Structure formats: C-alpha cells, structure tokens
Amino acid sequence: EAQVTQNPRYLITVTGKKLTVTCSQNMNHEYMSWYRQDPGLGLRQIYYSMNVEVTDKGDVPEGYKVSRKEKRNFPLILESPSPNQTSLYFCASSRLWARDTQYFGPGTRLTVL
Amino acid sequence: GQQLNQSPQSMFIQEGEDVSMNCTSSSIFNTWLWYKQDPGEGPVLLIALYKAGELTSNGRLTAQFGITRKDSFLNISASIPSDVGIYFCAGQQNYGGSQGNLIFGKGTKLSVKP
Numbered sequence: 001e002a003q004v005t006q007n008p009r010y011l012i013t014v015t016g017k018k019l020t021v022t023c024s025q026n027m028n029h030e031y032m033s034w035y036r037q038d039p040g041l042g043l044r045q046i047y048y049s050m051n052v053e054v055t056d057k058g059d060v061p062e063g064y065k066v067s068r069k070e071k072r073n074f075p076l077i078l079e080s081p082s083p084n085q086t087s088l089y090f091c092a093s094s095r096l097w098a099r100d101t102q103y104f105g106p107g108t109r110l111t112v113l
Numbered sequence: 114g115q116q117l118n119q120s121p122q123s124m125f126i127q128e129g130e131d132v133s134m135n136c137t138s139s140s141i142f143n144t145w146l147w148y149k150q151d152p153g154e155g156p157v158l159l160i161a162l163y164k165a166g167e168l169t170s171n172g173r174l175t176a177q178f179g180i181t182r183k184d185s186f187l188n189i190s191a192s193i194p195s196d197v198g199i200y201f202c203a204g205q206q207n208y209g210g211s212q213g214n215l216i217f218g219k220g221t222k223l224s225v226k227p
Contacts, residue, residue: 043201043217101158102158104155107153
C-alpha cells in the first residue's frame with residue numbers, strides 16, 4: 001500500500017530536549033516536504049527536498065533542521081524545541097513536484113512544555 | 114513571508130446547496146492547488162491547476178486558475194454531508210527555472226447547517 005508514515009504520532013516533550021520526527025514513504029518519490037499546521041494559520045511549509053541531498057527552506061524554517069540521505073526518509077529535527085513549536089506536523093511526498101498528487105502523512109502532534 | 118487570502122473562513126451548508134470559495138494573492142503563482150482535510154487526517158489533493166484561465170473539474174468540484182494568475186476559486190455543486198471539512202488553496206511559484214515552495218491559504222471550514 002502506497003503511504004507516508006510518520007513517527008511518533010504524538011509527542012510531549014520539554015523545552016530544549018532534542019527530538020526527531022521521522023518520515024518515510026514507500027513510493028520512490030523524489031519530492032518530500034514538512035509542514036506545520038496551527039489554528040487560524042493553516043499549513044506552513046518548513047522545509048522541502050527535491051531529491052537526495054537536496055533540501056531547501058520553506059516559509060518557516062527557523063528552529064528546524066532536515067536531512068535527506070536516502071530517497072525514502074526525510075526526518076525533521078528540532079535541536080532545542082521551544083513552546084512555540086507546539087503544533088501539528090505533516091510530512092508529504094510526491095513523485096516530482098506539486099504537479100503530481102502530494103501524499104500527506106497522518107500527522108504528528110507535538111507539545112513542547 | 115508571502116500570503117494567500119482565502120475566503121470565506123467558514124461557511125455553513127445545507128445539503129444540495131452550491132458552495133464557492135476563493136483565494137487571492139498580491140503575487141503571481143504558476144500553480145494553484147486545492148486540498149481537503151478531514152478531521153485527524155492530512156490534506157488530500159482535489160484539483161491542480163497549471164495555466165492561467167484553466168478550468169478543471171473533479172466530479173462535483175470545479176476550480177479555476179485566475180487569468181491574472183493571482184487568484185483561484187473552487188466551486189462545489191449540490192453539496193452532500195461528506196463535503197464538510199477544511200478546504201485549503203495552495204500556490205507555487207517558479208524562480209529562474211527552479212521550483213519554489215508551496216504557500217497555503219488559511220483554509221475554509223465547511224460545516225452542516227444546524
């Protein structure tokens with residue numbers, strides 16, 4: 001089954017404790033992206049990747065890091081999480097760019113205390 | 114950063130009614146996308162538009178890429194209860210041949226009239 005998986009689905013952590021949210025797709029997609037969704041603000045793109053070892057900043061990259069060492073994985077790293085990073089995070093992938101259907105993961109709800 | 118103004122923010126529908134929503138921007142976009150998000154799930158792509166003036170349908174949904182490339186609208190005809198959810202527009206620009214990032218509107222929440 002074609003899918004995008006994210007782990008964990010839910011996470012409560014404390015300020016400053018490094019964390020990684022994993023994202024994996026099994027469709028051999030070149031394009032992957034991370035978004036955060038906040039009430040009243042919609043979806044905002046954090047980082048995206050056009051292919052392995054190619055990443056670029058989205059609209060709100062501050063406080064986040066990503067890596068794309070393999071085509072299927074695109075982890076989101078928060079080196080020193082802060083409460084303003086409490087949000088719902090979505091990973092997405094598509095074969096090329098937005099011209100193809102973007103598949104979204106199920107979401108990760110992160111709370112930073 | 115850039116913004117898309119999506120309206121209305123929310124609306125109530127009665128089964129059988131037609132629904133319209135739109136997105137506008139001060140910037141030109143090369144691609145417009147419309148997504149729907151159900152509670153607890155990620156957004157699902159409904160319609161993608163690639164050319165100014167393009168009108169595309171997907172079942173009861175019709176979307177248009179504005180001729181100025183600064184706006185797009187989505188119509189839902191003869192709405193049914195499962196149409197409730199949040200609808201997002203998204204725009205994308207190209208910079209010197211390379212793809213830009215995707216900008217989302219804040220969403221239009223569709224609910225059923227009590």
